[in-house]
Amino acid sequence: MEEIMTTSQGCESDMDCSDNECYEDYYNINDDSDIEQVDPRKVDPEYFEFKCLYEEEVDRLLNETVETLSNILHIPPSLAKVLLHGHQWNIEEVTRKYHDNPSNTLITSKIEPVTTHSNIIMGRYxxxxxxxxxHPVDKFHSLTCGHLFCRDCWTMHFEVQINQGISTGIACMARECDVLAPEDFVLRHLTRPNMREKYQQFSFQDHVKSHPELRFCPGPNCSIVVHGREIKAKRAICTQCKTTFCFKCGCDYHAPTDCQVIKKWLTKCADDSETANYISAHTKDCPKCHICIEKNGGCNHMQCYNCKHDFCWMCLGDWKSHGSEYYECSRYRENPNIAHESVHAQAREALKKYLHYYERWENHSKSLKLEEQTLGKLRSRINQKVMSGLGTWIDWQYLFTAANLLAKCRYTLQYTYPYAYYMDAGPRKELFEYQQAQLEAEIENLSWKIERAETTDRGDLENQMDIAEKRRTTLLKDFLDV
Amino acid sequence: MAALPRRIIKETQRLMQEPVPGISAVPDDSNARYFHVIVTGPEDSPFEGGLFKLELFLPEDYPMSAPKVRFITKIYHPNIDRLGRICLDILKDKWSPALQIRTVLLSIQALLSAPNPDDPLANDVAELWKVNESEAIRNAKEWTRRYAMDN
Structure with a gap:
């Protein structure tokens, strides 16, 4: 990077042009078309600019920043690196602090000591x-603090620290001296190639972890680093291993719930899930003929094999009241008199409330898995059709698009439940649960139609897809606040 | 086993020639890296009058790594647990290769004079030390009398 990143428009577009690999700007491709340009940032609440980088690219990015700072402050690159690592790579902040008070900045960043140790050297040894x-005097080295130790001891000190996984945090050997050993000093003393390699690998990890715009892909054995333009709880997808995760916390993507809430929810579920599992059995009885039913698909619109009764798996209510009209089995009805009840009753109510949300969370998670199986079945059915001359492979592609969209919608729906659980009662929660119910209804319609894809009209299905995705975006637009 | 580093030889010699008051550290006959240590309970502390046995071991990469020290005599102290393990910063992240056996043992002696219940290793002891210091001190005196005075 030739210049410091600024937030000014001009600079940003300059950078986009100068680096044509930089960030997806697919929305600029149709520049000369008549269609009005739409800013995806405004339309898509989940819009997130990020880039997947290989280790060399990350190295280059970090080195460019180091070089920039080194040139601004006229300090060696290795010190610039320590400064940046200690300031979350915020070049503006380091520059400002350094110009305000250079010596204090160097002391608090552990580059220089509070007081320098003076050595009285007599003789050659x-x-x-x-x-x-x-040892001969020229075998002695020190950091900026002046504490002299022999070369061999420095080497041994570094090797022991590196073997403990410490790299950017290695300090001087003197007692109560915090001064950090910069990279060039450490590398000068490391002779064994495997030690140098280890040190470089650990400090690379430290640097990525201290850089708020960088995050290691959490996928197993994946070495990709995701570079996000903004530090937000947005969805990042690794181009290498396809892992989808939240850029901010690195866990599974969780919109519309935020990072703290989802952590709280998952901990709670881990604590309580056994009880919940015990209470919610895997099967339910048909509300009309009471035959035992095991759910074998993702759709919650159930039709009893025995009596053909249509009902909702969630609330066991008649599906007729769900389909077109107001769908509200996703809403938890709180007992209005709870404040006057006994502690025991309150505990029961709290458990009931939790179970309400947990069951739905768990149910959609199971549905997602079952719908994956549906997709597999779909694939083999399409194969059969293509083989028997009923349309081409391309003709049936829309079914996969539909299945993928369904998974995306249901995933968001699953994550609306922890959000709702931690919401305070009030008009905003009512609005949220209303939109959640709307989304849920459309998702179940979509799932129903995909499971019966061969008999569903393509136009009808695509219409349903559009509705479901619109409901999802509407909910996220109103409630995804990251 | 590799030859004993000069650093360990020098430290051992000095410990023998100029012992620290109230502390004795003698290397084991069969292992020069293993020390039998006796620390006398500091004056004006609940451990006064007691003789506390410890073991000290210098690991392979000493002095780059801290010595391993453990109380063998039972002691009622918020920073020392049932197994005799000691919660002391210089034995962990604040270790510096410039520290020595003698400085470590002096720090342990100082810890006996100034227990730190806010950074506890033995939680029950630390708890009592905070809520009812006089009772905790009574317990510490009792344990000193019972376990650190009979020999």
Whole structure:
């Protein structure tokens, strides 16, 4: 990077042009078309600019920043690196602090000591305070603090620290001296190639972790680093291993719930899930003929094999009241007199409330898995159709698009439940649960139609897809606040 | 086993020639890295009058890594647990290769004079030390009398 990143428009577009690999700007491709340009930032609440980088690219990015700072402050790159690492790579902040008070900045960043140690050297030999061996004076090295130790002791000190996983945090060997050993100093003392490699690998990890715009892909054995333009709880997808995760916390993507709430929810579920599992059995009885039913698909619109009764798996109510009209089995009805009830009753109510949300959370998670199986079945059915001359492979692609959209919608729906659980009662929660119910109804319609894809009209299905996705975006637009 | 580093030899010699008051550290006959340590309970502390046995071991990469120290005599102290393990910063993240056996043992002696219940290792002891210091001190005196005075 030739210049410091600024937030000014001009600079940003300059950078986009100068680096044509930089960020997806697919929305600029149709520049000369008549269609009015739509800013995806405004339309898509989940819009997130990010780039997947290989290790070399990350190295280059970090080195460019180091070089920039080194040039601005006229300090060696290795010190610039320590400064940036200690300031979350915020070049503006470091520059400002340094211009305000250079010596204080260097002291608090552990580059320089509070007081420098002075050495009185007499003769050509000196005794190292660590190994108590006499060495020629020129074998002694020190950091900015002036604490002299022999070369061999420095090497051993670094090797022991590196073997403990410490790299950017290695300090001087003197007692109560916090001064950090910069990279070039450490590398000068490391002779064994495997130690140098280890050190570089650990400090790379430290640097990525201290850089708020960088995050390691959490996928197993994936070495990709995701570079996000903004530090938000948005969805990042690794181009290498396809892992989808929240850029901010690195866990599974969780919109519309935020990072703290989802953490709280998952901990709670881990604590209580056994009870919940015990209470909610895997099967339910048909509300009309009471035959035992095991759910074998993702759709919650159930039709009893025995009596053909249509009902909702969630609330066991008649599906007729769900389909077109007001769908509200996703809404939890709180007992209005709870404040006057006994502690025991309150505890029961709290458990009931939790179970309401947990069951729905768990149910949609199971539905997602079942719908994956549906997709597999779909694939083999399409194969059969293509083989028997009923349309081409391309003709049936829309079914996969539909299945993918369904998974995306249901995923968001699943994550609306922890959000609702932690919401305070009031008009905003009512609005949220209303939109959640709307989304749920359309998702179940979509799932129903996909499971019966061969008999569903394509136009009808695509219409349903559009509705479901619109409901999802509407909910996220109103409630995704990151 | 590799030859004993000069640093360990020098430290051992000095411990023998100029012992620290109230502390004795003698290397084991068969292992020069293993020390039998006796620390006398500091004056004006609940441990006064007691003789506390400890073991000290210098690991392979000493002095780059801290010595391993453990109380063998039972002691009622918020920073020392049932197994005799000691919660002391210089034995962990604040270790510096410039520290020595003698400085470590002096720090342990100082810990006996100034227990720190806010950074506890033995939680029950630390708890009592905070809520009812006089009772905790009574317990510490009792344990000193019972376990650190009979020999």
């Amino acid at each position: 000196m005794c190292c305070p660590v190994c108590v061996m006499p």
